[in-house]
Amino acid sequence: MLQVTETTERSTSTPATVDSFKDEFLRQLRYEQGVELGTASRDDLFQALARTVRNYMVDNWLTTVETQKAAGSKVVAYLSAEYLMGPQLDNALLSTGLTDVADTALSSLGLSLDDIRATEVEPGLGNGGLGRLAACFIDSLATKNIPAIGYGIRYEYGIFRQTFVDGRQVEQPDSWLSNGTPWEIPHTDQAVEVAFGGHTEQAIDQTGRSVTRWVPGETVLAVPYNYMVPGYGTANVNTLRLWSAKATNAFNLHIFNSGDYESAVRAQTVAENISKVLYPEDSTPQGKELRLKQQYFFVAASIKDFLRTLPEGFDLKKLPERIVFQLNDTHPVIGVPELMRILVDERGLAWEDAWDITRRSFNYTCHTLLPEALEVWSVDLLGRLLPRHLEIIYRINEQFLAGIRATYPGDELRVRRMSIIQEQPERAVRMAFLATVGSTKVNGVAALHSDLLRDKVLDDFSAYWPDKFTNVTNGITPRRFVQLSNPSLANLIDDTIGTGWLNDLERLKELEPYAEDASFRKAFREVKQANKDRFVSLLAQRDGIELSSDALFDVMVKRLHEYKRQMLKLLHVVTIYDRVLKGEIKAADLTPRVVVFGAKAAPGYKMAKEIIFLINSVAKVVNNAPELEGRLRVAFPANYNVTLAEKLIPAADLSEQISLAGKEASGTGNMKFALNGALTIGTLDGANVEIHELVGGENFFLFGMTEPEVQSLSDAGYHPTSFYEGNASLRGAIDLISSGIFSGGDRTAFEFVISDLLYKDRFMVLADYQTYIEAQERVEVAYADQESWSRKAILNVARTGFFTSDRSIQDYLDRIWHAPAFPVTK
Template sequence: MDLRQGIGLRKLGKTADEFQQDLLSNLYYRRGTTVESASARDAYEALAQTVRDHLAERRARTAAAQFASNPRWVYYLSAEYLLGAQLEQNLLYSGTGDLAAEAVKALGFGLEDLEDLDVEPGLGNGGLGRLAACLVDSLATRDIPAVGYGIRYDLGIFRQVITEEGQAELPDDWAFHGNPWEFPAPDDRQAVGFYGHTEPIPGSTTRKVWVPGEVVLGEPSHMLVPGFGTETVNIIRLWSAKASEASFDLSRFSAGQYAEAVQEAVRAENISKVLYPDDSTELGRELRLKQQYFLVSCSLRDIVRRFRLRNEGWDTFADKTVIQLNDTHPTIAIPELMRLLVDEYEVEWEQAWEITRRTFAYTCHTLLPEALETWPVRMFEKLLPRHLEIIYLINMLFLREVEARFPGDHDRLRRMSIIQEDPERRVRMAHLAVVGTEAVNGVAELHSKLLRETVLDDFAALWPAKFQNVTNGVSPRRFIKIANPRLSDLITEGLGDDSWVGDLERLAGLERLADDASFRERWQAIKRANKVDLAAGDPDSLTDVMIKRFHEYKRQQLKLLHVITLYQRIRQNPAADWVPRTVLFAGKAAPAYHAAKDIIRLIATIAARIEADPVVSPYLKVVFPSNYNVTLAERIIPAADLSEQISLAGKEASGTGNMKLALNGAVTIGTLDGANIEIRARVGEDNFFLFGLDAYEAARARINGYQPRHFYERDEELRAAMDTLTSGVFGEVGRRVADSLLGWDEYLTLADFRSYLECQEQVEKSWRDPARWTRMSILNTAHSGFFSSDRTVADYAARIWRVAPVPVPRED
């Protein structure tokens, strides 16, 4: 019997009765309870395990097909995965939604009640993690053999609470009740070293022995990642840090030194305790670097193990393996693979370097210099001494290559070196990522262009063919099919079938319905119903949404200046015909990013003042739902009328929130930044509200000596808004935000203020014409097909990964 084919396994139920029997078996044998005594959580856990069993059966067939094919694999290394809640998606992808609803009803529960118990895994923070989740979804949907690697954080980023004092952070204990979607594998641990020293190997100039001073164990678990409309089920493999068996000091414990007895275990397990530990301290920065190395060390050993299941020697490693670095966080994987090949497997340096460069690809997600990670050399030397030696050698050989191409250009050598010398010696991780990979891509057309022209221009001059663009995309299953079922049903009715869910370009067929008055009325009614469900304000008001991570370059402060101006206009002329507007902010600020937290506090202060003003509150409302995550996004996005994408041009890499909102029929107001440019080109200039400086104008403004006070003094409404902030009406936080804008205004907020206000007046003019606005909304959805993560994965597969699908045969 061929066990890989799963022959002899019990078949899972395909009928309602059979599914119910499977559910009862899980209730009895896994939960250890009965129908009569089962709680809602018992029912949820049993249901989740039953659905997981259906996916696990597909996973077994997927693994067999992929093993037999021995293809080139995609390994996706990411510090974050924002997966969202799993139950509803897995019901959809397994085709068991109707069966589950009937089965749990027989237990006395409603399916929606059990879905409310499904907590999304706290494995990410923002767009980076959400993109990673969308791409692994689309990899499975495209039948591409892939494994996503990440860390199983105990507490995720943090749980946000918004008060009048601003943002407060609480632990996000997302797995408090366990996680029924994962398969722990405690017998497959990897040992990860830190600190220590290196020793030379006699007769070798490149090989060394690293003797770690501390060893931590990486314990894996995996979650299933099913494809939509296919049999493929891939996995995400997540690592938890565990102490070695010798970490508990029994003698200290017996002496009553309880904390000291477990301190080694606590130090080890801190590595996977929380996503992005605060890096405002030396210990916090060291923990971040440990976290990054822990991820790649465990993952690379697993990747090598998987390669050696079907292959011998190293000549074919790069032909069978492509490792995508999702931003700079996993870049230490480059010297780690060199260490494994050279030190442990005794591969010659030149062959190992060729293998490494052909194996890795790097996605850069930023244009901000501060986001291109660097690490102090002294920290590397202490924590990862062997890796620093390898980086030095890589850098020496690389600079010889640059010198040969650009002889005598010492400034270029200094700029391109992996080691930054001034003002402190640091390892430039983005430079290492470019040097050690076969391909580098940006995530939107403008972003990729600016990477080549500015941030990484020296490298693009050396290797122009290495640089690519792959515009981001989002999962249409998660962000319209699941998030917006009313609209999904109307789209399916309008197009005649639901094949658009797997082929988003078919949404273009909605264009012919944009001028159908009856269709527009139904579209408009769905948007209103979604706003009623959101319950954030008057459902007949313009729902103006700004949902994203808080950062000064994203310019939530520009939106606040608009809110203050509206407030003052209404106060001055309350009898005018105002367009009622609900302004909704959501997002988190990094705990140590005080300027961003000031903006959140100012929003809370302004919201409270408007709410208490009987003159203004009938026309203007500001709301800030706390703890923005995928689940909350799925409620907000379907209700949005206006999508705020107002970052300073040239600062946002791409954005994915802009895509999700446009896909759900929100009309964008935005700058020519990131993927806004591509959205505007596809939905049409008449269906996009454009304002502000472009990236080159913004750069010239800085070069020419930008003075924010010049705009303050020339614009009466801007001056009034700023004076309100400095007056203390909104407390000290208002003064701090105003002082920042008047003193430096790094992101040219005041320069774009008047253009933004005039554009908002065009928004209100369009809103007053419901037929026109609804037509714009429909056309935004109709022309968002390009922004599917399925297309993004197809682009990666063809241009960077060079991988082919491996279809999984359907069950007989």
């Protein structure tokens, strides 16, 4: 039998052979799934295979946990309400080095790894960029041997499954756990209690001091579920710990004692609802009570979980040497008053000491600039749910504002601006301010974003604490988004510059000279073509969408949001159609183009849902328009998720990153596309600025206003109607939509969208229309010269190694965490 030692010894402590792998797989199938090979369902096969691979990670995981504990090294605790992990099997095979072993073992049983991997249901425990970033970061932390733990929530239902009914989005529950998941290990015995509600009272402690005590109204259990997070090219396997809510024994006792069995059971449901479902709003929090409960639930459990690992008698003043909590946006910021409560109320520390420890233990990453995306919690709700925390927040605020008054005597306007408590339209806690006050460092997620945070959103704070503010530009894991999703490109890179670049991504620079090598360009184009073919057959099978792969693939995938401007992309599509209908251009002269959209709308976001309906309506007509001679196709596969992204991104020629400048904090899809050899058409927004700088202006289709230009236009008074009136092509596109041609003659069907564009257009779609169309014309010209296009595409790959999340993590380490790597030796 084939013995694959070279790849397996690196990271598994049990060297796997094809035979031992096969034995373990068959054992799993028989004794864990309880089926015969001959009658096993696809899911049986997947579960058995996944657990087989998982078990090859366990030894390294246990060793990692033990060695890190013994060393007492500093731990990075990443606190995130979302982890958008994507399918796990391939990544586990890659990091254990077992891909070939598994493939051979399964083949010898007459099974196909490809078929089995396609059955995996991805855990969609996130909305979009923020959740996917958390997943990339824990991958890089493990790869870089950093003692780290990811804490989050094990939602029973992740992000909804999107379907289209008559072109409109309909949400279905994502019951990703219905067959169970092989990747988790629950620890009911390690559950911790989390309290809510009740009131506070004054008490006298043993030393005769007056102390505040929180007398909660209810408690729930937080049960941890562990997921292994294997590093790549290392034996290090870190932990992702997701909490699930369970009713406490008190609930069960209650069931016994009360005659009212029914309402007792109902109370149990209430407790367990906490981790029931992920809130599907990206960047527009709804202020729901259950959401605040979720936040406190996972943060309180996580802090307790970490504190109990400290040795008896540990001097809490040394806490910042042992842990650093990273707040992934404001969702976990209730951890700041929670740690204060533990230190002051439970551990008896003086307020000042506790405050010093707390501030030194937390750091805050902000992910937005949109004012409506900044979380606030009404004082009413917070006081009801967490009365002691509200008192602590008040005291933090009092002290903080005393400092402001001392520095800026008489400046009460400033005090009101900076207060953690807003007064209008209702008294509420500004979570971003609490996070800023309670943290050592505050970072934005791309250079431009960090500048705008410092100079606009949090300018008073940066004036007061200039050293608090820093930048860490986002990144993506090249293991998942190059090696796994684009194996053909990865192979070509291996063959060209050798291996080792996957965890040293700047080495992609070595590809630069090959941009001038015609045979490399040809090979590179063949990779892209093969990826298009692969995507086309996937879409035929997945959605029944028939496409030609012989076209420019123009892709816009991201959450549906007005600021991201899917409408601008759609106006381009409609403009082409309009010009062909009017005979201004000949269909035969068009570069065949496939426009792919992928986007979920928050279920309560009316405008976003209407835009989805409009895109689907335009697609239906355009795809059947004989005038276009099949030169323009619009595909909008439903339920864009990580699984689809991994197939779609490698197939793209053109990456649409067209948000209004100053609105997209970073974007991370933009990085994935560039690293897979797509060219970007984009504005100077978020990380586009850095991509543009790195790849060079000749290799990027730049258009649109800059952030300062947006600001001046807005200051001067923006009137979208004048752009409509002054631009015939734009008028043509908008009029075509209003004509009813996309709605069976109904001229009012898209009024909601169109009248907003004409009279409000908060994100200045009409102002950027002309330069966008011109940039698309440059795309057409550039694509016509395939050799030159390939050169540009190759340079995009070669010059974007900076965007590995390994580099982001190194920046966090250098600028914020200062936690040493701790390689695990087996």
